[in-house]
Amino acid sequence: MSATPTVVTACMIVIGNEILSGRTQDKNMAYIATRLNEIGVRLAEARVVSDDQDAIVAAVNETRARYDYVFTSGGIGPTHDDITADAIAAAFGVGIDFNPEAVAILEAHYEPGMLNEARMRMTRIPFGAALVDNPVSKAPGFRLENVYVFAGVPSIMQAMFEGIRHELVGGAPMLTLTIASYLPEGALAGPLGQLQEEFPGIEMGSYPFYRTSKFGTSVVLRGTEQANLDAAGERLRQIVRELGQEPIEESDI
Amino acid sequence: MSATPTVVTACMIVIGNEILSGRTQDKNMAYIATRLNEIGVRLAEARVVSDDQDAIVAAVNETRARYDYVFTSGGIGPTHDDITADAIAAAFGVGIDFNPEAVAILEAHYEPGMLNEARMRMTRIPFGAALVDNPVSKAPGFRLENVYVFAGVPSIMQAMFEGIRHELVGGAPMLTLTIASYLPEGALAGPLGQLQEEFPGIEMGSYPFYRTSKFGTSVVLRGTEQANLDAAGERLRQIVRELGQEPIEESDI
Numbered sequence: 254m255s256a257t258p259t260v261v262t263a264c265m266i267v268i269g270n271e272i273l274s275g276r277t278q279d280k281n282m283a284y285i286a287t288r289l290n291e292i293g294v295r296l297a298e299a300r301v302v303s304d305d306q307d308a309i310v311a312a313v314n315e316t317r318a319r320y321d322y323v324f325t326s327g328g329i330g331p332t333h334d335d336i337t338a339d340a341i342a343a344a345f346g347v348g349i350d351f352n353p354e355a356v357a358i359l360e361a362h363y364e365p366g367m368l369n370e371a372r373m374r375m376t377r378i379p380f381g382a383a384l385v386d387n388p389v390s391k392a393p394g395f396r397l398e399n400v401y402v403f404a405g406v407p408s409i410m411q412a413m414f415e416g417i418r419h420e421l422v423g424g425a426p427m428l429t430l431t432i433a434s435y436l437p438e439g440a441l442a443g444p445l446g447q448l449q450e451e452f453p454g455i456e457m458g459s460y461p462f463y464r465t466s467k468f469g470t471s472v473v474l475r476g477t478e479q480a481n482l483d484a485a486g487e488r489l490r491q492i493v494r495e496l497g498q499e500p501i502e503e504s505d506i
Numbered sequence: 507m508s509a510t511p512t513v514v515t516a517c518m519i520v521i522g523n524e525i526l527s528g529r530t531q532d533k534n535m536a537y538i539a540t541r542l543n544e545i546g547v548r549l550a551e552a553r554v555v556s557d558d559q560d561a562i563v564a565a566v567n568e569t570r571a572r573y574d575y576v577f578t579s580g581g582i583g584p585t586h587d588d589i590t591a592d593a594i595a596a597a598f599g600v601g602i603d604f605n606p607e608a609v610a611i612l613e614a615h616y617e618p619g620m621l622n623e624a625r626m627r628m629t630r631i632p633f634g635a636a637l638v639d640n641p642v643s644k645a646p647g648f649r650l651e652n653v654y655v656f657a658g659v660p661s662i663m664q665a666m667f668e669g670i671r672h673e674l675v676g677g678a679p680m681l682t683l684t685i686a687s688y689l690p691e692g693a694l695a696g697p698l699g700q701l702q703e704e705f706p707g708i709e710m711g712s713y714p715f716y717r718t719s720k721f722g723t724s725v726v727l728r729g730t731e732q733a734n735l736d737a738a739g740e741r742l743r744q745i746v747r748e749l750g751q752e753p754i755e756e757s758d759i
Contacts, residue, residue: 270711271711271713271726272535272552273539273549273550273551273552274539274540274543274549274680274726275535275536275537275539276726277713278536279535282525282532284528285528286525286527296526296528297556298526298553298554298555298556298561299525299526299553300554301552301553302551304711308550308551330691330714331692332698332712333698333699333702334710334711334712367692369692370696371692371695371696429527438583438584438585439584439622439624440622440624442583442622442624442625443622443624446586456523457587458587460524460530461583461659473524473527473529
């Protein structure tokens with residue numbers, strides 16, 4: 254493998270009791286992971302924390318120092334349990350107040366008399382933050398240094414992410430090749446370990462499955478160089494054939 | 507509200523690049539969250555970390571000191587990327603080796619000659635750990651102090667959890683009452699904040715939805731005392747009616 258490209262990393266922080274209680278299944282993590290891959294940013298960690306200021310502050314401060322980008326989702330709505338903006342201000346040690354630009358956006362959006370005290374809470378933005386556009390329901394997210402603060406509702410979170418995606422500076426996009434076979438993981442494991450040693454620049458993950466009464470394994474190869482990835486894939490097909498099975502390509506899985 | 511019951515807390519650590527790459531959607535977190543609720547253990551945090559020893563060690567050591575229980579899922583299979591057992595040993599500063607009890611389980615399970623070197627990796631267990639039964643595919647999980655180490659495949663993780671559930675000592679089970687209405691979150695937010703002040707012992711979360719072309723909000727009330735929860739629910743129904751809508755009960759959502 255040639256020179257290791259710079260790895261740009263990110264962490265996702267999902268904020269909300271509803272995920273931790275099992276009531277709601279998070280959908281934002283997989284979305285962000287997939288989109289980041291395409292621009293060469295690696296989601297290196299994700300956390301789910303409760304609607305608790307200390308928990309949010311700790312997670313944000315631990316991760317913003319460790320990763321290039323941090324994305325949060327949830328907790329920026331109008332209700333008393335939406336405390337993300339205040340927690341972010343506390344994490345950065347900055348003040349927070351009604352943001353004139355955010356107020357103007359909501360004043361233009363709501364009918365006269367409908368911008369009540371609760372909705373005005375959504376215009377409280379930490380000092381120094383840049384707003385993130387919300388084309389769905391208008392109340393903005395924001396960015397403070399390397400921390401992007403998004404809404405939790407998936408359609409809004411996705412729209413916010415797409416609006417700022419051009420700001421993100423990634424490394425080489427991560428390329429993926431998946432090759433499956435009806436070999437149990439334990440039969441493939443030895444040769445796969447040797448293949449990993451041959452191709453240290455390729456990340457190899459193996460995932461067992463059970464389908465039509467047969468055990469099988471999907472092997473996912475990931476790397477930033479197409480030629481290297483193809484070579485590893487070709488060797489893997491050969492290994493599968495030597496073990497008496499036919500490799501199954503991604504398109505046929 | 508009467509005396510605050512002891513809160514027993516837990517953290518879930520999902521281990522695996524496949525979740526962070528967006529390839530696989532985690533299903534274990536919601537399962538554990540729901541089951542813990544029933545026995546009065548609160549899932550207070552969840553993390554997803556990559557197949558990287560430093561990342562696993564850091565997550566385990568930060569969380570096992572902070573929470574009553576830690577559950578990990580993933581990374582205990584036969585392949586080179588399954589490094590959880592070694593990482594747990596490193597986190598606790600203990601050795602690791604083939605565990606005779608685990609070896610006996612796999613020897614009894616596999617046909618002669620099939621227990622190869624890769625499968626033998628699954629019998630490497632940190633010193634001092636107690637095995638966790640795997641009724642699905644035999645290779646065991648384990649527990650070291652307050653850290654339970656489970657497989658990542660959901661059917662196996664669930665079976666392992668059910669096998670150890672009787673060991674967990676919880677607090678008062680968390681009771682839930684959900685009341686929805688076709689009121690936008692911003693209209694309900696003010697009165698809901700007041701209701702929260704009236705019932706400090708009830709946790710109140712509000713979740714906007716959009717259905718049949720109408721905006722609405724589900725309010726989830728959570729508490730450990732049935733009478734208190736019922737009283738808060740009755741006040742919430744009254745609030746919804748005062749705002750000109752009919753409360754929708756959970757069973758009708």
